[in-house]
Amino acid sequence: MEKKRPSEGFSLLGVIKKVACCDGSSPDTGKGKSKFKSSQVCHGFNLVEGQSGHDMEDYHVAEYRKMNDHVLGLFAIFDGHLGDRVPSYLKDNLFNNILEETNFWEDPRTAIKNAYRSTDKLILENSMQLGPGGSTAVTAIVIDGKDLWVANVGDSRAVISRNGKAEQLTVDHEPHIERRRIEQRGGFVTTLPGDVPRVNGQLAVARAFGDENLKAHLSSEPDIFYVCVDASTQFVILASDGLWKVMNNQEAVDIVRPIKNPQAAAKRLTTEALTRKSKDDISCIVIRFE
DSSP, rough: OOOOOOOOOOSSSSSOOOOOOOOOOOOEEEEEEEEEOEEEEEEEEEEESSSHHHOOEEEEEEEEEETTTTTHHHEEEEESSSSOOOOOOHHHHHHHHHSTTTTTTTHHHHHHHHHHHHHHHHHHHTTTHHHHEEEEEEEEETTTTTTEEEEESSSSSEEEETTEEEEEEOOOOTTTTHHHHHHHOOOOOOOOOOOEETTTTSSSSSBBOOOOGGGOOOOOOEEEEEEOOOOOOEEEEEEHHHHHTOOOOOHHHHTTOOOHHHHHHHHHHHHHHHTOOOOOOOOEEEEOOO
């Protein structure tokens, strides 16, 4: 995947410290927290530009909103390719589109699915302004500190720690896994020596927002997962594939577990990924439940 530029993060009920990204080596980092009736949720994020020779194309969301007597934690990583316009658009619009679905409070699963679909349609309809690129997405919505809804398209991933054991919540939408569907839609999957499988020899994911030129062969249908947050739920890691290319789920959980400050934990993950020679943009959010 190609990269994206970091976005701003803020918290309605907490304070976020943000370090602006001034050059390729300066990270975008911050933290925040919110108190719910039953628990406290806090988060930290860190985004670092990779070494692939193009501008940062990763964006994130990390904020809290109060709606209908509920407090929502909204978190996302958007990993763009062929430019940063699509992930930037998703940062500004995807959560609004989800929350504006009339059935969100009664049926979050359907609301998320419909909003992903309608947002992709709008991106394609505005391709003259947004360009030919696209983006993966992993989103997490925490409702009142106890209900967690996670969705994804592409290979940005969410991993939860339950009593120290890593559990992947999302599905990596890789071309070789979805080869049959891609071929049924008139596309093909190639794997050149030393490279990863690609749709039509171009894109290394089977699902994404945007990508007008490949859309006939791609899906923007999200996989959606629900988690009831309980005493065993310690934290969730959202990250782009710049992290997961060099680290497995349990390794990431083991790194985060002893670090109570989620911002420090997010920084530690990106630092470790760089140490392991990840060349891609590396973006992660750590959400802790207390």
